[in-house]
Amino acid sequence: MPELPEVETVRKGLITLIGGSTITGVDVFWNRMITPPFSSEKFQEVLVGEQIHTIERRGKYLIFLLDHWAMVSHLRMEGKFEVTPTDTPYKKHTHVVFHLADNRDLRYLDVRKFGRFSLIPIEKRDEFEAIKKLGPEPTASFFKVEAFQDSLSRTGRAIKTTILDQEVVAGVGNIYADESLFQAAINPMKPANRLNQAEAERLHEAIIDVIARAVEAGGSTIRTYKNTLGEAGKFQVALKVYGKTNQACPRCGTAIEKTKVGQRGTHYCPQCQGPISDYQKKE
Template sequence: MPELPEVEAVRTGLEQLILGKEISQVHVFWPRIIESPEVELFKVNLIGEKVGAINRRGKFLIFELSHYEMVSHLRMEGKYEFHQQEDEVAKHTHVMFDFTDGTQLRYLDVRKFGRMTLLPKGLASEYSGILKLGPEPVPETFFLKAFSAGLKRSSKAIKPLLLDQKLVTGLGNIYVDEALYEARIHPEQPAGTLLRKEVEALYQAIIDVLGRAVEAGGTTIRTYKNALGEAGKFQVSLNVYGQTGVPCPRCGTGIIKTKVAQRGTHYCPTCQKLRQRKMRD
Protein backbone atom coordinates (compact mmCIF):
# COMPACT_ATOMS: atom_id res chain seq x y z
CA MET A 1 0.00 0.00 0.00
CA PRO A 2 1.38 3.44 -0.86
CA GLU A 3 2.14 5.28 2.37
CA LEU A 4 2.76 9.00 2.90
CA PRO A 5 6.22 9.13 1.25
CA GLU A 6 4.98 7.26 -1.82
CA VAL A 7 1.87 9.45 -2.14
CA GLU A 8 4.05 12.56 -1.79
CA ALA A 9 6.28 11.25 -4.60
CA VAL A 10 3.19 10.71 -6.77
CA ARG A 11 2.06 14.25 -5.98
CA THR A 12 5.35 15.86 -6.96
CA GLY A 13 5.49 13.78 -10.13
CA LEU A 14 1.98 14.82 -11.13
CA GLU A 15 2.88 18.45 -10.49
CA GLN A 16 5.57 18.17 -13.15
CA LEU A 17 3.20 16.54 -15.62
CA ILE A 18 -0.30 18.04 -15.52
CA LEU A 19 -0.35 21.48 -13.88
CA GLY A 20 -2.23 23.99 -16.03
CA LYS A 21 -3.77 21.33 -18.27
CA GLU A 22 -7.46 21.49 -19.18
CA ILE A 23 -9.67 18.39 -19.09
CA SER A 24 -11.60 17.74 -22.30
CA GLN A 25 -13.14 14.35 -21.51
CA VAL A 26 -13.22 11.69 -18.79
CA HIS A 27 -13.56 7.92 -19.29
CA VAL A 28 -14.64 5.67 -16.42
CA PHE A 29 -14.40 1.91 -16.97
CA TRP A 30 -14.97 0.77 -13.37
CA PRO A 31 -17.74 2.93 -11.85
CA ARG A 32 -17.10 1.89 -8.24
CA ILE A 33 -13.84 3.85 -8.31
CA ILE A 34 -16.00 7.01 -8.29
CA GLU A 35 -17.37 7.50 -4.79
CA SER A 36 -19.35 10.65 -5.59
CA PRO A 37 -21.09 12.21 -7.40
CA GLU A 38 -22.69 9.59 -9.65
CA VAL A 39 -20.43 8.68 -12.55
CA GLU A 40 -22.07 10.63 -15.38
CA LEU A 41 -22.12 13.83 -13.33
CA PHE A 42 -18.51 13.23 -12.30
CA LYS A 43 -17.50 13.03 -15.96
CA VAL A 44 -19.54 16.06 -17.09
CA ASN A 45 -18.46 18.31 -14.21
CA LEU A 46 -14.78 17.75 -15.01
CA ILE A 47 -15.01 18.92 -18.62
CA GLY A 48 -13.30 22.30 -18.98
CA GLU A 49 -11.67 22.13 -15.54
CA LYS A 50 -8.01 23.17 -15.32
CA VAL A 51 -5.51 21.64 -12.91
CA GLY A 52 -4.31 24.46 -10.65
CA ALA A 53 -2.43 22.51 -7.98
CA ILE A 54 -2.03 19.07 -6.49
CA ASN A 55 -1.94 18.81 -2.72
CA ARG A 56 -1.71 15.96 -0.24
CA ARG A 57 -3.27 15.34 3.17
CA GLY A 58 -2.05 12.16 4.79
CA LYS A 59 -2.36 9.50 2.08
CA PHE A 60 -5.02 11.45 0.14
CA LEU A 61 -4.21 13.35 -3.06
CA ILE A 62 -6.22 16.54 -3.63
CA PHE A 63 -6.44 17.82 -7.22
CA GLU A 64 -7.21 21.56 -7.10
CA LEU A 65 -9.31 22.36 -10.18
CA SER A 66 -11.04 25.49 -11.46
CA HIS A 67 -14.30 24.92 -9.61
CA TYR A 68 -13.82 21.60 -7.84
CA GLU A 69 -11.44 19.57 -5.70
CA MET A 70 -10.95 15.91 -6.52
CA VAL A 71 -9.92 13.73 -3.57
CA SER A 72 -8.11 10.56 -4.62
CA HIS A 73 -7.10 7.66 -2.38
CA LEU A 74 -4.81 5.07 -3.99
CA ARG A 75 -5.50 2.39 -1.37
CA MET A 76 -3.58 -0.87 -2.00
CA GLU A 77 -2.38 -0.76 -5.62
CA GLY A 78 -3.66 2.45 -7.22
CA LYS A 79 -1.31 4.47 -9.42
CA TYR A 80 -1.35 7.25 -12.00
CA GLU A 81 0.35 7.13 -15.39
CA PHE A 82 0.84 9.93 -17.91
CA HIS A 83 0.34 9.12 -21.61
CA GLN A 84 -0.47 10.42 -25.04
CA GLN A 85 -4.12 9.76 -25.83
CA GLU A 86 -3.23 7.41 -28.69
CA ASP A 87 -1.05 5.16 -26.48
CA GLU A 88 -2.21 1.59 -25.97
CA VAL A 89 -4.35 1.23 -22.86
CA ALA A 90 -2.92 -1.20 -20.32
CA LYS A 91 -4.89 -3.77 -18.38
CA HIS A 92 -6.34 -2.53 -15.07
CA THR A 93 -6.83 1.03 -16.40
CA HIS A 94 -10.09 2.22 -14.81
CA VAL A 95 -10.25 6.02 -15.25
CA MET A 96 -8.71 8.23 -17.94
CA PHE A 97 -8.61 12.03 -18.04
CA ASP A 98 -8.12 13.50 -21.54
CA PHE A 99 -6.47 16.92 -21.76
CA THR A 100 -6.95 19.44 -24.55
CA ASP A 101 -3.29 19.17 -25.59
CA GLY A 102 -3.63 15.48 -26.53
CA THR A 103 -2.09 14.08 -23.34
CA GLN A 104 -3.87 11.85 -20.86
CA LEU A 105 -3.72 10.93 -17.18
CA ARG A 106 -4.68 7.32 -16.44
CA TYR A 107 -5.60 5.70 -13.15
CA LEU A 108 -4.68 2.01 -12.87
CA ASP A 109 -5.60 -0.26 -9.97
CA VAL A 110 -5.16 -4.05 -9.91
CA ARG A 111 -7.26 -4.42 -6.74
CA LYS A 112 -9.86 -1.78 -7.72
CA PHE A 113 -9.89 -0.49 -4.13
CA GLY A 114 -8.96 3.13 -4.92
CA ARG A 115 -11.59 5.86 -4.75
CA MET A 116 -12.17 9.34 -6.22
CA THR A 117 -14.55 11.98 -4.93
CA LEU A 118 -15.38 15.29 -6.62
CA LEU A 119 -16.26 18.13 -4.24
CA PRO A 120 -17.01 21.84 -4.67
CA LYS A 121 -13.91 23.98 -4.30
CA GLY A 122 -12.82 24.45 -0.71
CA LEU A 123 -14.56 21.37 0.70
CA ALA A 124 -11.82 18.74 0.47
CA SER A 125 -10.82 19.46 4.07
CA GLU A 126 -14.34 18.41 5.11
CA TYR A 127 -14.17 15.05 3.33
CA SER A 128 -14.94 12.33 5.91
CA GLY A 129 -11.63 10.47 5.49
CA ILE A 130 -9.61 13.66 5.80
CA LEU A 131 -11.52 14.96 8.84
CA LYS A 132 -10.35 11.95 10.86
CA LEU A 133 -6.65 12.50 10.21
CA GLY A 134 -4.13 13.60 12.79
CA PRO A 135 -1.41 16.17 12.07
CA GLU A 136 1.16 15.79 9.31
CA PRO A 137 4.43 14.30 10.64
CA VAL A 138 6.47 17.50 10.55
CA PRO A 139 7.50 19.69 13.53
CA GLU A 140 5.36 22.60 12.30
CA THR A 141 2.12 20.65 12.87
CA PHE A 142 3.06 17.55 14.89
CA PHE A 143 3.64 18.50 18.54
CA LEU A 144 5.31 16.34 21.17
CA LYS A 145 3.00 17.45 23.99
CA ALA A 146 -0.21 16.48 22.15
CA PHE A 147 1.36 13.25 20.90
CA SER A 148 2.43 12.31 24.42
CA ALA A 149 -1.03 13.04 25.82
CA GLY A 150 -2.67 10.90 23.14
CA LEU A 151 -0.38 7.97 23.90
CA LYS A 152 -0.98 8.26 27.62
CA ARG A 153 -4.76 7.99 27.13
CA SER A 154 -4.54 4.72 25.21
CA SER A 155 -4.14 1.11 26.35
CA LYS A 156 -3.80 -0.13 22.76
CA ALA A 157 -0.58 -1.67 21.49
CA ILE A 158 1.58 1.07 20.00
CA LYS A 159 1.68 -0.29 16.45
CA PRO A 160 -2.08 -0.42 15.71
CA LEU A 161 -2.50 2.91 17.49
CA LEU A 162 -0.02 4.55 15.12
CA LEU A 163 -1.63 2.86 12.12
CA ASP A 164 -5.06 4.40 12.78
CA GLN A 165 -3.85 7.87 11.62
CA LYS A 166 -5.42 9.86 14.46
CA LEU A 167 -2.38 10.81 16.56
CA VAL A 168 -0.25 11.45 13.47
CA THR A 169 -1.06 10.78 9.85
CA GLY A 170 0.88 9.03 7.11
CA LEU A 171 2.31 6.03 8.94
CA GLY A 172 1.62 2.68 7.29
CA ASN A 173 3.00 -0.77 7.98
CA ILE A 174 6.51 -0.16 6.64
CA TYR A 175 7.21 3.11 8.42
CA VAL A 176 5.64 2.13 11.74
CA ASP A 177 8.01 -0.84 11.90
CA GLU A 178 10.96 1.38 11.01
CA ALA A 179 10.06 4.15 13.49
CA LEU A 180 9.51 1.68 16.34
CA TYR A 181 12.88 0.08 15.58
CA GLU A 182 14.62 3.45 15.60
CA ALA A 183 12.99 4.28 18.95
CA ARG A 184 13.73 0.77 20.38
CA ILE A 185 10.05 0.12 21.18
CA HIS A 186 8.31 -3.27 20.89
CA PRO A 187 5.32 -3.07 18.48
CA GLU A 188 3.00 -4.62 21.10
CA GLN A 189 4.03 -2.32 23.96
CA PRO A 190 0.83 -0.69 25.33
CA ALA A 191 0.95 2.97 24.33
CA GLY A 192 0.06 4.24 27.79
CA THR A 193 3.07 2.47 29.36
CA LEU A 194 5.72 4.18 27.25
CA LEU A 195 8.33 6.04 29.27
CA ARG A 196 8.89 9.74 28.64
CA LYS A 197 12.23 9.06 26.95
CA GLU A 198 10.55 6.47 24.69
CA VAL A 199 7.82 8.90 23.69
CA GLU A 200 10.42 11.52 22.82
CA ALA A 201 12.47 8.97 20.86
CA LEU A 202 9.39 7.76 18.97
CA TYR A 203 8.30 11.32 18.16
CA GLN A 204 11.73 12.07 16.66
CA ALA A 205 11.84 8.70 14.88
CA ILE A 206 8.51 9.28 13.15
CA ILE A 207 9.65 12.66 11.82
CA ASP A 208 13.06 11.29 10.85
CA VAL A 209 11.92 8.07 9.12
CA LEU A 210 9.14 9.71 7.13
CA GLY A 211 11.32 12.68 6.23
CA ARG A 212 14.10 10.46 4.89
CA ALA A 213 11.60 8.29 3.02
CA VAL A 214 10.07 11.36 1.33
CA GLU A 215 13.55 12.47 0.23
CA ALA A 216 14.18 8.98 -1.19
CA GLY A 217 10.92 9.00 -3.16
CA GLY A 218 9.32 6.31 -1.03
CA THR A 219 9.84 2.56 -0.84
CA THR A 220 9.39 0.12 -3.70
CA ILE A 221 8.66 -3.37 -2.36
CA ARG A 222 6.67 -4.81 -5.28
CA THR A 223 4.93 -2.59 -7.81
CA TYR A 224 5.04 1.01 -6.55
CA LYS A 225 6.22 3.67 -8.99
CA ASN A 226 5.55 7.40 -8.97
CA ALA A 227 3.74 9.28 -11.73
CA LEU A 228 7.01 9.64 -13.64
CA GLY A 229 7.43 5.86 -13.68
CA GLU A 230 10.26 5.98 -11.11
CA ALA A 231 10.68 3.46 -8.28
CA GLY A 232 11.33 4.63 -4.74
CA LYS A 233 14.79 4.23 -3.19
CA PHE A 234 14.13 3.99 0.56
CA GLN A 235 14.04 0.16 0.50
CA VAL A 236 17.85 0.17 0.67
CA SER A 237 17.60 1.96 4.04
CA LEU A 238 15.11 -0.41 5.70
CA ASN A 239 16.40 -1.77 9.02
CA VAL A 240 13.62 -4.25 9.88
CA TYR A 241 10.75 -4.26 7.40
CA GLY A 242 11.16 -7.21 5.04
CA GLN A 243 14.44 -8.16 6.75
CA THR A 244 13.33 -11.40 8.42
CA GLY A 245 16.40 -13.33 9.59
CA VAL A 246 18.82 -10.55 8.66
CA PRO A 247 21.13 -9.47 11.54
CA CYS A 248 19.98 -6.34 13.36
CA PRO A 249 22.21 -3.40 12.34
CA ARG A 250 22.65 -2.50 16.04
CA CYS A 251 23.12 -5.80 17.87
CA GLY A 252 23.35 -8.57 15.28
CA THR A 253 20.26 -10.48 16.46
CA GLY A 254 18.16 -11.87 13.62
CA ILE A 255 15.12 -9.74 12.77
CA ILE A 256 11.90 -11.65 13.34
CA LYS A 257 8.48 -11.36 11.74
CA THR A 258 5.19 -11.81 13.57
CA LYS A 259 1.61 -10.50 13.31
CA VAL A 260 0.34 -7.55 15.29
CA ALA A 261 -3.27 -6.51 14.74
CA GLN A 262 -3.34 -8.78 11.68
CA ARG A 263 -0.42 -6.95 10.08
CA GLY A 264 2.95 -8.47 9.23
CA THR A 265 5.36 -6.91 11.73
CA HIS A 266 9.17 -6.88 11.83
CA TYR A 267 11.32 -6.08 14.86
CA CYS A 268 14.51 -6.92 16.73
CA PRO A 269 13.76 -9.10 19.79
CA THR A 270 16.88 -7.81 21.55
CA CYS A 271 16.63 -4.06 20.88
CA GLN A 272 12.82 -3.93 21.15
CA LYS A 273 11.84 -5.83 24.27
CA LEU A 274 8.25 -6.02 25.48
CA ARG A 275 8.19 -4.75 29.07
CA GLN A 276 5.79 -5.73 31.81
CA ARG A 277 2.94 -3.28 32.07
CA LYS A 278 3.70 -0.40 34.41
CA MET A 279 2.84 3.23 34.76
CA ARG A 280 4.74 5.77 32.69
CA ASP A 281 7.13 8.12 34.44
Protein backbone atom coordinates in the same frame (compact mmCIF):
# COMPACT_ATOMS: atom_id res chain seq x y z
CA MET B 1 -0.11 0.34 0.23
CA PRO B 2 1.54 3.61 -0.77
CA GLU B 3 2.31 5.53 2.42
CA LEU B 4 2.95 9.24 2.89
CA PRO B 5 6.42 9.32 1.23
CA GLU B 6 5.17 7.49 -1.84
CA VAL B 7 2.04 9.63 -2.15
CA GLU B 8 4.08 12.82 -1.73
CA THR B 9 6.43 11.67 -4.48
CA VAL B 10 3.46 10.95 -6.76
CA ARG B 11 2.09 14.43 -6.00
CA LYS B 12 5.33 16.14 -6.98
CA GLY B 13 5.56 14.13 -10.19
CA LEU B 14 1.98 14.88 -11.17
CA ILE B 15 2.45 18.62 -10.67
CA THR B 16 5.50 18.50 -12.93
CA LEU B 17 3.68 16.51 -15.61
CA ILE B 18 0.11 17.85 -15.65
CA GLY B 19 0.02 21.06 -13.61
CA GLY B 20 -1.98 23.62 -15.61
CA SER B 21 -3.52 21.01 -17.91
CA THR B 22 -7.18 21.14 -18.90
CA ILE B 23 -9.45 18.08 -18.82
CA THR B 24 -11.34 17.58 -22.08
CA GLY B 25 -13.03 14.29 -21.22
CA VAL B 26 -13.19 11.52 -18.65
CA ASP B 27 -13.75 7.79 -19.03
CA VAL B 28 -14.63 5.60 -16.05
CA PHE B 29 -14.41 1.85 -16.56
CA TRP B 30 -15.06 0.82 -12.94
CA ASN B 31 -17.97 2.83 -11.58
CA ARG B 32 -17.41 1.88 -7.92
CA MET B 33 -14.29 4.05 -7.85
CA ILE B 34 -16.48 7.15 -7.91
CA THR B 35 -17.97 7.82 -4.48
CA PRO B 36 -21.47 9.17 -3.77
CA PRO B 37 -23.14 11.54 -4.05
CA PHE B 38 -21.69 11.66 -7.57
CA SER B 39 -22.55 8.96 -10.06
CA SER B 40 -19.91 7.90 -12.54
CA GLU B 41 -21.82 9.70 -15.28
CA LYS B 42 -22.04 12.97 -13.34
CA PHE B 43 -18.35 12.73 -12.41
CA GLN B 44 -17.41 12.47 -16.08
CA GLU B 45 -19.72 15.33 -17.03
CA VAL B 46 -18.71 18.01 -14.53
CA LEU B 47 -14.95 17.60 -15.00
CA VAL B 48 -14.97 18.50 -18.69
CA GLY B 49 -13.27 21.88 -19.16
CA GLU B 50 -11.78 21.96 -15.65
CA GLN B 51 -8.13 23.01 -15.32
CA ILE B 52 -5.76 21.24 -12.91
CA HIS B 53 -4.24 24.17 -11.05
CA THR B 54 -2.21 22.26 -8.48
CA ILE B 55 -2.24 19.09 -6.38
CA GLU B 56 -2.03 18.99 -2.61
CA ARG B 57 -1.60 16.07 -0.22
CA ARG B 58 -3.06 15.38 3.20
CA GLY B 59 -1.94 12.15 4.82
CA LYS B 60 -2.28 9.54 2.08
CA TYR B 61 -4.86 11.55 0.11
CA LEU B 62 -4.12 13.46 -3.10
CA ILE B 63 -6.25 16.59 -3.62
CA PHE B 64 -6.47 17.92 -7.20
CA LEU B 65 -7.50 21.58 -7.13
CA LEU B 66 -9.54 22.42 -10.24
CA ASP B 67 -11.59 25.46 -11.27
CA HIS B 68 -14.74 24.52 -9.38
CA TRP B 69 -13.89 21.22 -7.72
CA ALA B 70 -11.46 19.57 -5.37
CA MET B 71 -10.97 15.98 -6.54
CA VAL B 72 -9.80 13.76 -3.69
CA SER B 73 -8.01 10.55 -4.62
CA HIS B 74 -6.86 7.69 -2.40
CA LEU B 75 -4.57 5.09 -4.00
CA ARG B 76 -5.40 2.43 -1.40
CA MET B 77 -3.39 -0.80 -1.86
CA GLU B 78 -1.90 -0.61 -5.36
CA GLY B 79 -3.36 2.35 -7.21
CA LYS B 80 -1.08 4.42 -9.44
CA PHE B 81 -1.23 7.23 -11.98
CA GLU B 82 0.44 7.31 -15.37
CA VAL B 83 0.66 10.15 -17.89
CA THR B 84 0.80 8.96 -21.48
CA PRO B 85 -0.08 10.09 -25.03
CA THR B 86 -3.80 9.68 -25.69
CA ASP B 87 -3.24 7.23 -28.55
CA THR B 88 -1.29 4.80 -26.34
CA PRO B 89 -3.21 1.51 -25.92
CA TYR B 90 -4.70 1.03 -22.47
CA LYS B 91 -2.84 -1.23 -20.08
CA LYS B 92 -4.65 -3.91 -18.12
CA HIS B 93 -6.24 -2.56 -14.91
CA THR B 94 -6.79 0.96 -16.33
CA HIS B 95 -10.00 2.12 -14.64
CA VAL B 96 -10.22 5.94 -14.87
CA VAL B 97 -8.85 8.10 -17.70
CA PHE B 98 -8.66 11.89 -17.77
CA HIS B 99 -8.12 13.12 -21.33
CA LEU B 100 -6.10 16.34 -21.45
CA ALA B 101 -6.15 19.17 -23.99
CA ASP B 102 -2.58 18.51 -25.15
CA ASN B 103 -3.39 15.01 -26.43
CA ARG B 104 -2.17 13.27 -23.30
CA ASP B 105 -4.04 11.21 -20.72
CA LEU B 106 -3.80 10.98 -16.97
CA ARG B 107 -4.63 7.32 -16.35
CA TYR B 108 -5.42 5.62 -13.06
CA LEU B 109 -4.51 1.94 -12.81
CA ASP B 110 -5.39 -0.32 -9.91
CA VAL B 111 -4.98 -4.11 -9.79
CA ARG B 112 -7.30 -4.51 -6.81
CA LYS B 113 -9.79 -1.77 -7.75
CA PHE B 114 -9.74 -0.37 -4.22
CA GLY B 115 -8.88 3.24 -5.14
CA ARG B 116 -11.52 5.93 -4.83
CA PHE B 117 -12.28 9.40 -6.26
CA SER B 118 -14.47 12.00 -4.56
CA LEU B 119 -15.54 15.46 -5.73
CA ILE B 120 -16.12 18.39 -3.37
CA PRO B 121 -16.97 21.96 -4.38
CA ILE B 122 -13.70 23.89 -4.22
CA GLU B 123 -15.00 26.26 -1.55
CA LYS B 124 -15.87 23.27 0.68
CA ARG B 125 -12.68 21.27 0.27
CA ASP B 126 -11.83 21.59 3.96
CA GLU B 127 -15.11 19.89 4.85
CA PHE B 128 -14.28 16.49 3.35
CA GLU B 129 -15.09 14.19 6.26
CA ALA B 130 -12.24 11.69 5.89
CA ILE B 131 -9.62 14.44 5.74
CA LYS B 132 -11.16 16.35 8.67
CA LYS B 133 -10.57 13.30 10.86
CA LEU B 134 -6.85 13.03 10.06
CA GLY B 135 -4.25 13.66 12.72
CA PRO B 136 -1.29 15.99 12.19
CA GLU B 137 1.21 15.61 9.39
CA PRO B 138 4.39 13.90 10.72
CA THR B 139 6.58 16.98 10.51
CA ALA B 140 8.10 19.11 13.24
CA SER B 141 5.77 21.98 12.31
CA PHE B 142 2.54 20.06 12.85
CA PHE B 143 3.32 16.95 14.90
CA LYS B 144 3.81 18.13 18.47
CA VAL B 145 5.20 15.80 21.09
CA GLU B 146 2.81 16.96 23.85
CA ALA B 147 -0.28 16.13 21.78
CA PHE B 148 1.29 12.82 20.74
CA GLN B 149 1.93 11.87 24.35
CA ASP B 150 -1.65 12.77 25.21
CA SER B 151 -2.94 10.50 22.42
CA LEU B 152 -0.79 7.63 23.64
CA SER B 153 -1.97 8.04 27.22
CA ARG B 154 -5.58 7.54 26.16
CA THR B 155 -5.27 4.03 24.69
CA GLY B 156 -4.05 0.62 25.74
CA ARG B 157 -3.71 -0.54 22.14
CA ALA B 158 -0.36 -1.81 20.94
CA ILE B 159 1.87 1.12 20.01
CA LYS B 160 2.21 -0.12 16.43
CA THR B 161 -1.58 -0.21 16.05
CA THR B 162 -1.78 3.25 17.61
CA ILE B 163 0.65 4.96 15.23
CA LEU B 164 -1.09 3.32 12.27
CA ASP B 165 -4.25 5.13 13.36
CA GLN B 166 -4.53 8.03 10.92
CA GLU B 167 -6.29 10.13 13.56
CA VAL B 168 -3.18 9.96 15.77
CA VAL B 169 -0.68 10.87 13.05
CA ALA B 170 -1.42 11.09 9.33
CA GLY B 171 0.35 9.11 6.64
CA VAL B 172 2.23 6.47 8.65
CA GLY B 173 1.70 2.96 7.30
CA ASN B 174 3.16 -0.47 7.90
CA ILE B 175 6.67 0.10 6.54
CA TYR B 176 7.40 3.33 8.36
CA ALA B 177 5.72 2.21 11.58
CA ASP B 178 8.13 -0.74 11.79
CA GLU B 179 11.12 1.44 10.94
CA SER B 180 10.18 4.16 13.43
CA LEU B 181 9.64 1.69 16.27
CA PHE B 182 13.00 0.05 15.57
CA GLN B 183 14.77 3.41 15.47
CA ALA B 184 13.16 4.32 18.80
CA ALA B 185 13.94 0.84 20.26
CA ILE B 186 10.32 0.23 21.28
CA ASN B 187 8.51 -3.11 21.13
CA PRO B 188 5.68 -2.85 18.57
CA MET B 189 3.28 -4.66 20.88
CA LYS B 190 3.87 -2.52 23.96
CA PRO B 191 0.61 -0.79 25.04
CA ALA B 192 0.69 2.85 24.02
CA ASN B 193 -0.25 4.07 27.47
CA ARG B 194 2.73 2.25 28.98
CA LEU B 195 5.34 4.23 27.07
CA ASN B 196 7.23 6.55 29.38
CA GLN B 197 8.05 10.12 28.44
CA ALA B 198 11.50 9.28 27.06
CA GLU B 199 10.08 6.51 24.87
CA ALA B 200 7.29 8.73 23.55
CA GLU B 201 9.80 11.46 22.73
CA ARG B 202 12.12 9.00 20.95
CA LEU B 203 9.26 7.61 18.90
CA HIS B 204 7.99 11.09 18.04
CA GLU B 205 11.46 12.05 16.77
CA ALA B 206 11.86 8.74 14.92
CA ILE B 207 8.56 9.12 13.03
CA ILE B 208 9.49 12.61 11.86
CA ASP B 209 13.00 11.52 10.87
CA VAL B 210 12.03 8.29 9.08
CA ILE B 211 9.23 9.93 7.09
CA ALA B 212 11.44 12.90 6.10
CA ARG B 213 14.24 10.63 4.89
CA ALA B 214 11.79 8.45 2.98
CA VAL B 215 10.24 11.50 1.27
CA GLU B 216 13.71 12.68 0.26
CA ALA B 217 14.45 9.24 -1.21
CA GLY B 218 11.20 9.13 -3.18
CA GLY B 219 9.60 6.45 -1.02
CA SER B 220 10.18 2.71 -0.91
CA THR B 221 9.62 0.23 -3.73
CA ILE B 222 8.73 -3.06 -2.09
CA ARG B 223 6.44 -4.62 -4.67
CA THR B 224 4.95 -2.60 -7.53
CA TYR B 225 5.29 1.05 -6.51
CA LYS B 226 6.69 3.47 -9.07
CA ASN B 227 6.17 7.21 -9.17
CA THR B 228 4.45 9.05 -12.02
CA LEU B 229 7.76 9.37 -13.86
CA GLY B 230 8.06 5.57 -13.87
CA GLU B 231 10.86 5.61 -11.28
CA ALA B 232 11.18 3.26 -8.31
CA GLY B 233 11.68 4.69 -4.84
CA LYS B 234 15.10 4.44 -3.20
CA PHE B 235 14.38 4.27 0.54
CA GLN B 236 14.08 0.47 0.55
CA VAL B 237 17.90 0.29 0.65
CA ALA B 238 17.81 2.18 3.96
CA LEU B 239 15.23 -0.07 5.64
CA LYS B 240 16.56 -1.64 8.83
CA VAL B 241 13.87 -4.19 9.76
CA TYR B 242 10.93 -4.11 7.35
CA GLY B 243 11.14 -7.15 5.06
CA LYS B 244 14.34 -8.32 6.76
CA THR B 245 13.03 -11.48 8.46
CA ASN B 246 15.91 -13.72 9.66
CA GLN B 247 18.53 -11.18 8.61
CA ALA B 248 20.94 -9.74 11.18
CA CYS B 249 19.84 -6.65 13.06
CA PRO B 250 22.10 -3.79 11.93
CA ARG B 251 22.38 -2.64 15.54
CA CYS B 252 23.08 -5.84 17.51
CA GLY B 253 23.28 -8.73 15.04
CA THR B 254 20.23 -10.63 16.37
CA ALA B 255 17.98 -12.17 13.70
CA ILE B 256 15.05 -9.94 12.78
CA GLU B 257 11.72 -11.59 13.51
CA LYS B 258 8.28 -11.17 11.99
CA THR B 259 4.98 -11.41 13.82
CA LYS B 260 1.48 -9.93 13.57
CA VAL B 261 0.30 -6.91 15.50
CA GLY B 262 -3.30 -5.91 14.89
CA GLN B 263 -3.37 -8.27 11.89
CA ARG B 264 -0.46 -6.43 10.28
CA GLY B 265 2.82 -8.12 9.43
CA THR B 266 5.39 -6.61 11.80
CA HIS B 267 9.20 -6.76 11.73
CA TYR B 268 11.28 -6.12 14.83
CA CYS B 269 14.50 -7.00 16.67
CA PRO B 270 13.77 -9.13 19.76
CA GLN B 271 16.99 -7.92 21.37
CA CYS B 272 16.86 -4.17 20.71
CA GLN B 273 13.08 -3.89 21.07
CA GLY B 274 12.45 -6.74 23.47
CA PRO B 275 10.59 -10.03 22.95
CA ILE B 276 6.98 -9.96 21.78
CA SER B 277 6.17 -12.52 24.48
CA ASP B 278 6.41 -9.74 27.06
CA TYR B 279 3.20 -8.25 25.68
CA GLN B 280 1.34 -10.97 23.77
CA LYS B 281 -1.32 -11.50 26.44
CA LYS B 282 -2.11 -7.79 26.34
CA GLU B 283 -2.56 -7.43 22.55
